[in-house]
Amino acid sequence: MVFAGWGACSRIIIASMQKHIVIDARIRRSSTGRYTDRLVEHLQDIDHVNRYTILVEPDDNWKMHSPVFKTVPCPFPQFSFNPLDQLRFAWQVYRLRPDLVHFTMTQQPIFYFGRIVTTTHDLLMFHFIRRGTTPAPVYWLKMKLYHFLFWWGHRKSDRIIVPTHTVANELIEFQPFTKKKLAVTLEASEPPIKAAAVKPKDIPDNFIMYLGTAFPHKNVLTLCKAFELLHTSHPDVHLLLVGKKEKHYLELEEQIASFTSADHIHITGFLPDEEVKWLYSHTKLYVTPSLGEGFGLTALEAMAHGAPVVSSNASVMPEVYGDAAVYCNPKDPEDIARQVAKVLDDDKLRNQLIAAGAKQVKRYSWKKMSEETLTVYKSIIG
Numbered sequence: 001m002v003f004a005g006w007g008a009c010s011r012i013i014i015a016s017m018q019k020h021i022v023i024d025a026r027i028r029r030s031s032t033g034r035y036t037d038r039l040v041e042h043l044q045d046i047d048h049v050n051r052y053t054i055l056v057e058p059d060d061n062w063k064m065h066s067p068v069f070k071t072v073p074c075p076f077p078q079f080s081f082n083p084l085d086q087l088r089f090a091w092q093v094y095r096l097r098p099d100l101v102h103f104t105m106t107q108q109p110i111f112y113f114g115r116i117v118t119t120t121h122d123l124l125m126f127h128f129i130r131r132g133t134t135p136a137p138v139y140w141l142k143m144k145l146y147h148f149l150f151w152w153g154h155r156k157s158d159r160i161i162v163p164t165h166t167v168a169n170e171l172i173e174f175q176p177f178t179k180k181k182l183a184v185t186l187e188a189s190e191p192p193i194k195a196a197a198v199k200p201k202d203i204p205d206n207f208i209m210y211l212g213t214a215f216p217h218k219n220v221l222t223l224c225k226a227f228e229l230l231h232t233s234h235p236d237v238h239l240l241l242v243g244k245k246e247k248h249y250l251e252l253e254e255q256i257a258s259f260t261s262a263d264h265i266h267i268t269g270f271l272p273d274e275e276v277k278w279l280y281s282h283t284k285l286y287v288t289p290s291l292g293e294g295f296g297l298t299a300l301e302a303m304a305h306g307a308p309v310v311s312s313n314a315s316v317m318p319e320v321y322g323d324a325a326v327y328c329n330p331k332d333p334e335d336i337a338r339q340v341a342k343v344l345d346d347d348k349l350r351n352q353l354i355a356a357g358a359k360q361v362k363r364y365s366w367k368k369m370s371e372e373t374l375t376v377y378k379s380i381i382g
Contacts (some may be wrong), residue, residue: 019099019381022053027105029060031213032121034165034297035187036104044069044372050377053096055143071097076353079107083144085371087108091221099381102373117373117381118157123170123295124151124217129363154178158380161373166316185372186317189300197278200271207266208340209240209283211276211298214248219312219330223289224256224265226336231261233341240279251313280305285343285350287311289330296320300364303357308350310339324353324360 025040027033040054044066056062062071076089078348090109093101102117125146134142154160160181162168172179208227214220220241227239239261243249249267256262271279280286286302292315299309299317303324311317312330326349328339343350 017049018099019050019062019377021050021377021381022055022093022096022098022101024055024056024066024074024101024103024105024108025062026055026060026074028056028062028246034104034190035119036299037053038188038366039104039370039373040064040069041307042367043374046254046367046371047374053098081142085336097376100377102377103153105198106150106153108149108156110149110152113156116153116157117159117376117380118153119161119163120167120171121163122167122292124292124294125219126174127292132281140373144345151175154181157181159183159376161185161376164316164319166319167294171273183372183376183377186364187295187297187369188366189297189304189361192304193273193277193280195274196279198272198274198283199274199278199282200268203240203266203268203279204238205244206280207238207240207279207283208285208344209279210287210289211279211302212288212298213243214241214245214252216248217290217292219289219291220248220252222330222333223257223287223336224252224259226289226333226340227265228259228261229333229337230340231264234344235264237284238264238266240283242271242276243266243268263366263382280307283307285310285353287335287340287347288317289328291315291330293317299325300361303354304328304361306358308343308353309357310336310343321358322356322363326353 023034028036035207035343043052044064048068050068052069052073054069056071058073058075062295064070074092076085090111093112094108098114098118100115104119106118106120108118146313152174160178161183162171163186168182168184171182175190210220210223212218229236245267253267256265280302285306286299287310288299290296290312296317300312302309309321309325311321311325311327313327314330318327326339326343329335331348345354
C-alpha cells in the first residue's frame with residue numbers, strides 16, 4: 001500500500017510539473033525548415049517531462065519516437081493575409097490549450113495571445129524582396145501587411161530566438177523593443193552524408209561549386225560574372241551551380257548565355273544526397289557569394305566534407321565561418337575572382353582551409369541548439 005501510494009503520488013507530481021508545448025513545424029520539409037526538423041528530433045531525446053504537440057502539414061506523416069510527442073495536422077497556409085485563415089488557425093491553437101507555443105517562423109496568427117516563443121531566422125524580406133510582376137499598389141499593400149505581421153509577432157512574443165548575433169543586432173536596430181526578448185541559439189551543419197558517394201553524370205573533373213537557390217540575395221549572377229573573369233586565367237576550371245531549376249535559375253541561364261565562359265557554367269538542377277556528397281568531396285573549392293543569410297548552412301556542410309571555402313564577407317558569414325574561409329566583397333566580381341584564384345593556386349592555403357573547416361563545424365551542434373531552446377521554454381513556463 002505504501003508503495004502504491006508513493007507511485008500515485010509520484011504520478012501526481014510529474015503531472016503537475018508537465019507543461020504542454022506546441023511547436024509549429026509546418027515549414028519543416030523546406031530548406032528553411034531544417035532548423036525545425038532538427039529541433040523537434042533532439043527535443044524528443046532531451047525532454048521527457050513536458051508534453052509536446054507538433055503542428056504539421058496535412059500530408060506530412062512525420063513519426064515521433066518519444067511518447068510525450070504527437071503530431072497534429074494543421075491545414076492552414078504557412079503564410080496568409082486571409083483573416084479567415086488567421087482566425088481559424090488561432091482557434092485551432094487555443095483548442096490545444098498550450099502552456100507555450102513556439103512559432104518557428106515569424107509568421108503566426110494575429111489573434112493568438114498566449115505565451116509565445118518566435119524564431120526569426122533573418123530580415124531578408126526587408127532588403128531583397130522584388131516586386132516582379134506584382135502591380136505596385138498590391139505590392140505596397142502586401143509589404144505594409146508583412147511589416148505589421150513582423151512587428152506584431154514580436155510584440156506578442158515572450159522571447160524571440162535568432163540563429164546568430166549578427167541577426168540579433170540587425171533586429172535590435174530594426175525593432176529596438178526586441179532587445180530584452182532575444183535569445184541566440186546557434187544552428188549547426190549536418191554531419192557528413194552517410195550514403196556512398198556517386199559521381200553525377202557529365203560532371204567535369206576540374207570544378208568549383210555553389211549549392212542553393214538563385215534568389216536575388218544569393219547573388220549568383222555576380223558569381224557568374226566573377227567566373228567570367230576567372231575563366232581568362234583558369235580556362236580549364238568549371239563552375240557548378242547546384243539547385244532546383246526554378247524561375248530564378250531559368251532567368252540566370254538567359255543572363256549568362258552570352259558569356260564567353262557559358263559552356264563552363266553548369267546549372268545541374270536538383271541532385272540527390274549521394275551525388276552532392278561526391279561534389280563536396282571533389283570540388284576544388286566551395287564558394288558562397290550571398291549578400292545576406294540567417295546562418296549559412298551549405299558552406300558549413302561543404303567544410304564538413306573537406307571542401308575549402310571562399311565566402312562573401314557580408315551578413316552573418318564572418319561570424320559563422322570564422323577563420324575557416326577566405327572572404328571576398330560579394331558586390332565586386334573582380335574581388336570574388338581574385339580570392340577564388342588565390343585558393344585555386346595555393347595548395348598550402350587550400351589544406352589550411354580544409355583543416356580549419358573541419359574544426360569550425362565542430363563548434364556547432366543541433367543538440368546544443370535544442371538544449372538552449374528548451375532553456376528558453378523553461379524561462380517562460382518554469
